Amino acid sequence: MLKGLGAGTAAAFLLLASTASAQTAPSAPAPQTIARADGEEMVKTMFGQIDANHDGVADAAEQAAILEAVKSAGAPETALVSIRRMFSEGAGPDGKVTLASFVRTRMIAFDKADTNHDGKLDPAEQNASRVAAEKPKP
Ligand SMILES: [Ca+2]
Numbered sequence: 001m002l003k004g005l006g007a008g009t010a011a012a013f014l015l016l017a018s019t020a021s022a023q024t025a026p027s028a029p030a031p032q033t034i035a036r037a038d039g040e041e042m043v044k045t046m047f048g049q050i051d052a053n054h055d056g057v058a059d060a061a062e063q064a065a066i067l068e069a070v071k072s073a074g075a076p077e078t079a080l081v082s083i084r085r086m087f088s089e090g091a092g093p094d095g096k097v098t099l100a101s102f103v104r105t106r107m108i109a110f111d112k113a114d115t116n117h118d119g120k121l122d123p124a125e126q127n128a129s130r131v132a133a134e135k136p137k138p
Pocket residue numbers: 050051052053054055056057058059062
């Protein structure tokens with residue numbers, strides 16, 4: 001087990017990867033509008049939590065540890081699928097994800113989800129993007 005990967009980490013991942021937990025946990029707070037700068041900060045913070053040894057690269061073991069932490073926090077399978085996809089989108093040919101590629105792919109996803117192009121993700125946009133993310137790829 002990695003130290004420091006608690007429920008807070010899992011919650012942060014769920015927030016960005018999927019808000020599915022809000023559907024099943026009645027006590028979860030309603031989604032908030034996320035400004036682009038805040039979204040980028042969240043992505044960087046998230047990467048820092050994946051990159052347990054702080055070498056700027058999330059390798060397979062670190063990715064697996066996050067999935068394990070999120071899973072043990074009771075996340076639904078759809079959230080795990082979203083996180084796996086986040087990793088695969090940012091991964092190079094060696095399967096490793098760098099900070100730069102992780103931020104780039106997450107912010108592409110952010111901009112894609114920002115359908116009214118106001119630089120923020122409101123709850124409706126977050127929900128729409130979650131629904132799209134949970135659809136299996138053709
Ligand atoms: Ca690392």
